[in-house]
Amino acid sequence: xxxxxxxxxxxxxxxxxxxxxxxxxxxxxxxxxxxxxxxxxxxxxxxxxxxxxxxxxxxxxxxxxxxxxxxxxxxxxxxxxxxxxxxxxxxxxxxxxxxxxxxxxxxxxxxxxxxxxxxxxxxxxxxxx
Numbered sequence: 001x002x003x004x005x006x007x008x009x010x011x012x013x014x015x016x017x018x019x020x021x022x023x024x025x026x027x028x029x030x031x032x033x034x035x036x037x038x039x040x041x042x043x044x045x046x047x048x049x050x051x052x053x054x055x056x057x058x059x060x061x062x063x064x065x066x067x068x069x070x071x072x073x074x075x076x077x078x079x080x081x082x083x084x085x086x087x088x089x090x091x092x093x094x095x096x097x098x099x100x101x102x103x104x105x106x107x108x109x110x111x112x113x114x115x116x117x118x119x120x121x122x123x124x125x126x127x128x129x
Contacts (some may be wrong), residue, residue, distance in 0.1 A: 009052035
């Protein structure tokens with residue numbers, strides 16, 4: 001089962017990710033959604049996820065610069081993708097600046113998920129051989 005943690009203050013993104021994954025894969029998946037960083041951190045300290053989608057700006061003052069270190073200190077290490085409607089900030093120019101795996105413009109989110117699911121399914125097939 002594909003496990004995704006989505007941390008975003010916009011519930012429309014939740015519907016987009018959940019519906020999009022349903023269209024992309026025939027495998028089982030679960031999207032765990034939280035709108036607040038504190039609540040999401042509870043999840044990452046309980047279980048590993050195949051992917052964490054973390055909104056760059058969870059409020060007007062809280063950005064990925066503050067939230068990513070909290071997720072990196074969690075009990076379980078999972079790939080992190082920062083998602084944002086505006087990736088023009090300097091710190092979003094390269095994933096290594098924040099110490100994340102991906103930076104994704106929200107307009108490209110569905111293609112990113114499609115690529116991630118395809119990679120996951122390819123790796124699962126190779127492990128089964």
